[in-house]
Amino acid sequence: MNKFQLLLILLFFNLTYSQENKISLEYSNQNYRSIIQKIEQASPYRFFYDDRWIDDTKYFSNEFKNKSIDQILNQIFEDSDINFFIDSNRIILTQKILIHDKLADSFYKKENNDKQLSSKPSPVFYQEYNSSKTQLDSISLIGKESKDNYSKGSNFKLTGTIKNKKSNEFIPDVNISIKKLGINTISDDQGNFELNLPPGIHTVSFSIQGFKSNTKKIIVYNNGKLNINLTESATLLSEVVIKGKNKQKLRTAITGVTTIEAEGVKTVPLVFGERDVLKIATTTPGIKTAGEGSAGYNVRGGKEDQNLFILDKGTIYNPSHFFGLFSALNPYIVKKVDIYKGSIPTEFGGRLSSVFDISSKNGNVEKLSGEGGIGPVTSNLAVSIPVIKNKASLLIGGRGTYSGWILKSLDEEKLKNSKASFYDFSTRYSHKINDNNSIESTIYYSNDKFNITADSLFSYNNRLVTLNWKHKFNDKNASEITLTNSKYNFTINYSGIPQNSFKFGYTNNETQFQIKLIKTLNEKNRLSYGIQSKIYKIEPGYIFGNTENSNIQSKNINTEKGLESALYISDNYKISDKLLFDIGVRYSIYNALGPSIQKSYAQDQPRGQGTQTGETTYKNNEFFKTYHGFEPRLALRYSINSSLSIKGSYDKTFQYIHLLSTNTTQSPTDTWKLSNNNIKPQSGEQFSVGIFKNLDPNNIEISTEFYYKKSKNILDYKVGANLVMNEYLETELLQGNGKSYGAELLIKKKEGRLNGWLSYTYSRSFIKLDGQFDEEKVNNGKFFPTNFDKPHDLNLILNYKLTMRYSFSGNFTYQTGRPVTYPVGKYTYNGNEYPVYSDRNAFRIPDYYRLDLGINIEGNHKIKKLAHSFWNISVYNVLGRNNPYSVYFVTKNGEIKGYKTTIFNVPVPTVTYNFKF
Template sequence: MRTLFTSLIFILGFSQLNAQQKFTISGSVKDAGNGEEIIGSSILVKELGTGTITNAYGFYSLTLPAGTYHLAYSFVGYATVEKEVQLQSNQKIDIELSVSSVQLEEISIEDKKIETPQDKQISVVKMDVATAKKLPALFGEVDMLKTIQLLPGIQSAGEGNAGFNVRGGANDQNLILLDEATVYNASHLFGFFSVFNPDAVKDLDVYKGGIPAKYGGRLASLIDVRMKDGNSKRFAGTGGLGTISSRLTLESPILKEKGSFIVSGRRTYADVFLKLAPNKDLRDNKLYFYDFNAKGNYRLGEKDRLFVSGYFGRDVLSLAGLFGFDWGNATATLRWNHIYNPKLFSNITAIYSNFDYGIQIDLSETQNFQLVSGIDDYGVKADWSYYPKPNSTIYFGVASVYHKFQPGRFEPIRSTSIFNVSELPKKNAIESSVYYDHKYEFNPRFNIRYGLRLTLFNVIGSTTEYTFSDVNNYDITDTTEYAKGDLIKSYVGPEPRFAASYSLSENASLKASYDHTYQFLHQISNSATTLPTDLWMPSGIHIRPQISDQIAVGYFRNFKKGWEASLEVYHKWMANQIDYRDNADIQFNPVIERELLFGKGWSYGTELLVQKTEGKITGWISYTLAKTMRQVNGINNNDPYPVKNDRRHNISVVGTWQINKRASLSATWVFATGNAITFPGGRYEYDGNILAYYPSRNNYRMPNYHRADISFTLDGKKKEGRKFESSWNFSIYNIYNRANAFSITFREKTDENGNPTGQTEAVKTTLFKIIPSITWNFKF
């Protein structure tokens, strides 16, 4: 017995001694040219065949037994840096990576990020800003959100439409973040362009599934956009002059190695050319947008760093001063990074987000009014990252957001107006959450990520709530007034998440994920396109939170010469999906809840992506085969029906040819099955009026959509010692002049004399045919 006890003490003592011989390497990975921290940079421990990646702030941590190691620091497009480390104590190692000088030849493994199929997370895509800038774009305006719609599982809601749909989800089921602040309307000019200026964007990640527990509040996807921090090495600038807009970005160090800032602005100038019109009414019209990004950061010491960033953008439309329409977003984020020790990293954040719109009608001194609506968010959150071992990373945190909804306020513009002030009941809610997320690698071939997010959603006063009849919910039976801060309704949403990856070989892997998500905010819209006037509403007494369960399985493989392929299948089940009664009235309606119907939905599909990442010719082909259905009592005789964004086939072909050091040619071709739409199946006469007969919901299809674009970029000659560089971009949108349908309406046919014939005809409206554009870009 004594021998057994002595042996146990020896084993425990040896284990403790061994544990004490572990030390931590931590630090940051930066761009050698501008000092920007690199997100997602790989750190590989060659002796162990394992490693880690940098977080959203460029920080990494590795805890290893004492010994000698060779670390490889790498990222796509940068030359790999290798470093030998004699690990006998905790060490802080900051690394700078230089952009690879290899431009035309095939990129060798040493000159690109060391990445295997297992490194790529299922249903997650990191969009490269440089790639997006080379692709053809409408009016030459590079658009990050349009570029991600060339990927499988992400489809455009239509030409000239602000929205996009991910795996059958609605537009409002996409969570779009800019430096952690929610962007509620991510479009300019009714959806022709996005609010993200590519010159100010550092990183953009798209999650179609496998969403970390840190994020919540939407069912379909997460679009996580990070702004640049600013050049900490030297003063620099980028900009461009295009067909309809210009932009300028400036960045500079604040103090050497202490901090930096960036400011970026963009504006269209169609209104400037309208001033030259001979017609006075036309000269008085306005149609433009502008946006402004700013960000600064400052190091308080070795362990602390502050970030402050903001965005402000506005669209303005005015017709001869009689009608006005403006809308826009504003965000502000204050963040404090703190390193407690080499294993524990934290980020404390305060967030503000706003979206609002206004409509003005000014016909005369007495006939004038305006309608304003919007949403404001005030939030705080705290996130921690703990790195106990090289194969284990733990994330945990808390967050709380106060939502203020202004559904609508109707008021006179001038005191002489005959209209009175009228306001819809305001809504208020507090959304609080706590989460735990653990990424664990069992061995170099098998790893998992599991987590749980728990959200408490409280709807509070002051507001007015209505009670509807059980027999006919159009009838109001009672009205209740809630004082400020009164609790009206609470919901609790547990959201488990799981993802796993198994390597079949060095070049192939299998992956799977499961997401259970809640959505407590809803966009109310029964229009054919996504508009700025669409209303945001919280869950409450009459609107339950939307719920989704999604599973996805994927196969990933790398081939020779930079070829890669992935195949994913998914199935999604959705509850409490919102749809609308026939002829629903949602504009300035104080009891909008009675226009809504609720049901279930489901979506499933297959996504194929084949891409080439090396050589003079690069690009990808994506194909999505999918089906999205919905079933709502009170619609379509209670039978299932396709949602309007149900598109069976989506194809994108993207290619870039680097002709030589100065010239490149890019092209895209897209095809999509037409959206589902409700058309009349006949007509009948009732009480002297001709009425349309609709046999079922979404019973027809718009014509199939397809289009090809082409772009040519020519860089200026580079002169030694000269920092100023420029390039010309020539693009043609819709090169074969396809007349794609934006909308289809019906009218009564007339003869050559304008007399009605008693027959009905369909009329197709097209937005864009062939559009050439030219842009001059520069940097210094």
């Protein structure tokens, strides 16, 4: 008979214990064994247990003042499988076994004509253990030794948090179900869940796509907590790019949101075989680009500057490399991107059309791991390093290009000596301090250099630093505090003719601080509220001669500064199982700051240098112009049945920063301009409604959404506007109203040998520039199509899995040609012909269509090997379609000549090797 068995026998003879004694205890970064020793030193209690049950790898910090021993032990062993029994001054620890000195009331009763047994049995010990027949993970006790709160027929509250076992990240949208009771719920954005359960033994299942399902058998007879860690699934072939979180679209109230998982894009053929979540986004409804290789994105008829790109809470101003052919994000660092184009949560503001909320992966806290890829143009590598096992990790990623060979292979002689290169670097540190506190930090840097001619060099870069602290006060209250800094700048060096040599540059710097709080009021109400403030500092441009013989006069445009702040609150209110509201309001305020010189102009004449009436000088950080407004956000969902729901939403937004570009598409050398006395902020409203249906069951998703948007003070330009180093910039600008509307259809099959999606968008986008004077009117002040108005957009993405290792994939894309201004006549002046142009955007370039095909080959599925490999062999533009990028006309040798530019007019084959270890 061993010591433990002897102690169990002694319990029969001594069933009383005292918990009146209060003790105080404090410990910092101590494991279980050290904490037990401190309790024994500070009290008369002595512990008895098996050494094998104690996990010495976990460390804790806490402080107790005048607490009873059971209160202290409940908290210490809250997230472990250790139970305890107090017998006088002896504390018996058990693992996955519960010791009772009295049975709960329900064990003394049975259903027999509603009559209670005439007598109760003598006190016995009762234990539950894991049955070998059930294949459950473990049995957990919910509610520690609290018979007083137990009553037959009452319900108790089970709460908990669900995390990724590998990265310690919270997992939202996990399905939690108890089939026997018909109870179902999902975890929130912080991985929290809550269930109301009757007392007794229950089997709870936790499941979500991409993770192994977990099943727990629990005994409930009081309120309690159950934290769950899920293990990532070992499925090698990702079948769906757009993550289909089962019934998430049916359950949530928000409309127009798309989630793209980076892991899933590897089977989709893209140019040069580069994984790219942002390129995949353009194959979903409502998201377009002005043309192939364009840097900007147009969402539901909005301009390129109306999209907010966020990486780990920090802003990225140019999310592209190589003129828009590549995303500026390392695909092995990105976890997912949530794209909000309909209902924009109240925590986001400052843009009219969309938010691209990009999340980085957290590193592996258990072992060294990594993944990478080698392609014809770029190579990528990401390495995850555990810093503190099961607590902290460091993820480091880098990407570089060797694309010079592409330019040298072109037929155009002028481009053979040109160069283009880029690289990006990112690192993410994540540290779980304890169950209630964690910190995360991201550093990102990207750089592009290119020269089309040997005498000029263009370069631009992004820099981003973020720091985030997450704190959980209790099961109902949590907070996030975030500090970020973003910087974007570009330079142009020209060294051709010595007397004309110069260096030109631009810089945009943004620093932001925000506090977000989440409060769960009850099962039906969940509040999210917070404050944000960001300060902009823009250097609009500087130029100086970069050689001694240069005749270029040095010039520096005055720095612009602005402070944008906001308060917001939203409530996710569940009225019933059928009706759900997500309602909120955001109040934003913008202050233009000095130092600044603001010009004033005559009211009865067009703005120009000749109509300036004066100017006012403002000191450093002096407020000289304020704009503000309420931004209501409302979304609702009505469930007709478990597989069909209808949603509607209304959003209002303000935007205080504008992109200056006279190009048809966004360029790396475009600059940003802050609102001031002469430039008003943009504002917009959007109405949307959608129908969402799941079939087979939940394997096929069908959604249709309709939207209407109207906007004010959209920035445009006069014909021949000069935006570079212009101190009178407001004289070149026009502001008008916009409107857009459309219908979006998505059909998606998530599983099976054949999977993929079909998306179709019909949309129109118009702008009206109708100023007070003739030179401020375009097309006689009537609405006309924007540069990115493309009514029809069709995408078909398919993947066919031949075996577990071999699959075929294909993309087909069709788009209406974008608007263009054509000459409709000509005139002769001094012997030369010059074109007479139509109204702006009265014609269209030819329609665009493209077919891509690919073969995907997984490495063998042996468990023990150095690395898992994945090959992608694809052909971009299989049909060799000569899709026009732009059409333009020039006068050459006295004649008008038309030209067409194309990005890829031949099939582009690619072989990419990816590996993971």
